[in-house]
Amino acid sequence: MANYADAQELAALRSLSASIGRDPHLTQAAGGNTSLKAGDTLWIKASGTWLKNALAEDIMVPVAIAPLLKAVEQRDPAADQPQAFAIEALNARKLRPSIETTVHALMPQRVVLHVHCVETISLAVQADCEAQLAKRLDGLEWAYVAYRRPGLPLAQGIAERLRPGVDVLILGNHGLVVAAETVADAEALLRRVTGLLARPPREVVEPNVAALTALIGRTGYRLPADIEAHAAAIDPESCRMASGGSLYPDHVIFLGQGSVVARSGEDVKCVTERCGAAPAAILFPGLGVLMRGDAGAGADAMQRCLADVTARVDVVAKLNYLTAAENDELINWDAEQYRQKLNAAGG
Numbered sequence: 001m002a003n004y005a006d007a008q009e010l011a012a013l014r015s016l017s018a019s020i021g022r023d024p025h026l027t028q029a030a031g032g033n034t035s036l037k038a039g040d041t042l043w044i045k046a047s048g049t050w051l052k053n054a055l056a057e058d059i060m061v062p063v064a065i066a067p068l069l070k071a072v073e074q075r076d077p078a079a080d081q082p083q084a085f086a087i088e089a090l091n092a093r094k095l096r097p098s099i100e101t102t103v104h105a106l107m108p109q110r111v112v113l114h115v116h117c118v119e120t121i122s123l124a125v126q127a128d129c130e131a132q133l134a135k136r137l138d139g140l141e142w143a144y145v146a147y148r149r150p151g152l153p154l155a156q157g158i159a160e161r162l163r164p165g166v167d168v169l170i171l172g173n174h175g176l177v178v179a180a181e182t183v184a185d186a187e188a189l190l191r192r193v194t195g196l197l198a199r200p201p202r203e204v205v206e207p208n209v210a211a212l213t214a215l216i217g218r219t220g221y222r223l224p225a226d227i228e229a230h231a232a233a234i235d236p237e238s239c240r241m242a243s244g245g246s247l248y249p250d251h252v253i254f255l256g257q258g259s260v261v262a263r264s265g266e267d268v269k270c271v272t273e274r275c276g277a278a279p280a281a282i283l284f285p286g287l288g289v290l291m292r293g294d295a296g297a298g299a300d301a302m303q304r305c306l307a308d309v310t311a312r313v314d315v316v317a318k319l320n321y322l323t324a325a326e327n328d329e330l331i332n333w334d335a336e337q338y339r340q341k342l343n344a345a346g347g
């Protein structure tokens with residue numbers, strides 16, 4: 001990088017990215033991404049890489065901003081393939097830029113942080129989200145963008161809602177974007193917004209590990225990586241919310257459509273037969289969660305995310321679930337299949 005000040009900011013951004021990536025309340029698995037604009041180049045997290053590895057690995061890819069923005073403006077499908085805009089001479093690892101690169105390019109500020117913050121998602125799945133935000137974010141320059149598939153559709157949704165001065169975006173059924181001129185200011189804004197959106201999670205009892213272990217038997221299923229993941233099955237309200245369908249895109253990508261909840265008396269074999277396939281995760285109400293033996297680190301991270309999100313949702317709120325068509329477009333999405341492949345290899 002030619003400019004010393006830009007290089008210093010990129011180093012600061014990598015450090016902040018790693019710390020964001022280590023906080024499961026801010027981002028999970030390969031989700032979330034960060035960027036820095038340096039002249040006419042956007043340095044953005046690579047698709048399929050994990051923010052928590054931002055210091056240990058080179059995960060930032062350079063992208064030419066102007067042609068990408070032109071493609072978004074012209075609704076050119078090329079904008080959905082940001083790798084076409086990567087500056088290959090500077091892209092030593094030949095990584096693909098994040099599928100959310102257009103979100104970062106559209107924000108005029110130098111530094112953009114996009115997180116799948118559980119405080120934000122828990123509000124962003126409520127049908128009354130905008131009214132809740134108006135109460136909590138009074139005084140900030142924020143905009144709410146209703147759910148669109150990440151990539152070009154989301155970029156167009158943002159372009160329609162963006163006004164001069166907006167530096168906070170709440171993405172329906174998805175997450176949070178904050179932007180600022182420096183890494184330090186972006187971090188401060190991130191902390192401020194997540195603080196304003198924070199709600200205490202409902203407390204739950206411990207999982208019934210003895211009962212879950214008995215259910216595991218010889219099924220090949222296992223306990224989740226994080227004990228926190230069980231709450232989605234233990235808390236009746238969380239379990240009810242989970243059973244209603246998919247609440248945000250990365251859930252569909254890593255765990256499949258919706259959640260599978262065991263019915264009274266069902267064991268793993270019964271559930272698998274009823275579903276016609278072995279689900280990545282099974283929720284046993286009141287007991288806890290089991291993960292399929294071959295489920296990867298991304299699936300574990302997303303199963304815990306479901307517990308963290310649903311524990312914060314208002315129990316009387318009406319929820320917006322992804323529609324059948326929205327689920328299908330995520331499952332059949334080429335860019336996501338690439339990200340999944342990398343995630344499985346490097347997670």
Ligand SMILES: [Zn+2]
Nearest residue numbers: 032100114175
């Ligand atoms: Zn996202």
